[in-house]
Amino acid sequence: MAFEKLLSPVRIFELDDEIGKRIEGDGSVKNRSALLEHLQDLGVRMHPATNTLEITDTHVRAENLMTHQEELYEADLVVQALDYRPEKDLEDIFRGCAEKVIAIGDCTGIGNIIGATTDAWEAVWNLT
Ligand SMILES: Cc1cc2nc3c(=O)[nH]c(=O)nc-3n(C[C@H](O)[C@H](O)[C@H](O)COP(=O)(O)OP(=O)(O)OC[C@H]3O[C@@H](n4cnc5c(N)ncnc54)[C@H](O)[C@@H]3O)c2cc1C
Known part of the structure; x- marks a missing residue:
């Protein structure tokens, strides 16, 4: 069981059409490409243009904004690193x-x- 968990892929869901777009906006293009390359080498699956709709105990339900299809991914641990906005x-x-x-x-x-x-x-x- 523990071995199976190790094999389950880590995924990044991003609402934007590119992962880490804002890192590039900072002028840190090299940091961004190095980071993405490293994540790719580690087998991290990237899901840009994806809106996470629901997190349950076992799954993440998301909408692929390119195809407008709902997708369901198994997940045993979800880390949310979301945007924040000023309360004007x-x-x-x-x-x-x-x-x-x-x-x-x-x-x-x-x-x-x-x-x-x-x-x-x-x-x-x-x-x-
Ligand atoms: C995870 C994270 C990492 C970051 N890393 C960096 C970094 O590496 N380098 C960098 O330059 N910037 C970084 N930032 C951004 C930086 O922290 C902010 O831009 C900066 O702190 C903004 O300062 P501020 O005084 O406007 O707001 P804040 O630092 O958010 O201070 C506002 C304060 O007001 C308090 N407050 C809110 N509402 C009320 C209320 N009603 N009454 C009384 N007090 C209240 C809050 O508790 C808070 O202490 C990071 C931000 C985050 C979230």
Whole structure:
């Protein structure tokens, strides 16, 4: 049984039409291709353009967005590494609580530490 589990493939399901597209967007093209090559060597199955619809105790049910067909994959362990989005309404809720409300960092759009600290620095600089 344990041996069978070892043989069951690891799969990556990605809603986008390419795996790791955003890594490329970062300018890290070499990192992306090296990573994809390594995953391929390890036998990881890639499922781009796939929308996961349901995770049960035994399966992942997904829609292939190219064929619009539903697919069912056996799975004994599922790791979710999903997107996140800013909750932009929060800014409106805080508006009016103080004379000046400045939204910075990830709440204005998902970014990184440099963007967040730059926003913070600019906000403080322009306080007066
Ligand atoms: C898994 C992961 C890995 C990352 N790796 C990197 C990396 O390697 N390099 C990089 O540059 N960036 C990375 N980032 C992005 C980086 O963490 C964020 O861009 C940065 O932390 C944004 O800073 P922020 O202050 O805007 O938001 P956050 O750091 O998210 O801080 C917001 C804070 O507000 C608190 N909060 C939320 N709602 C309320 C509320 N109602 N009342 C009070 N407090 C509240 C939260 O608990 C949180 O502590 C990563 C992000 C993730 C999720």
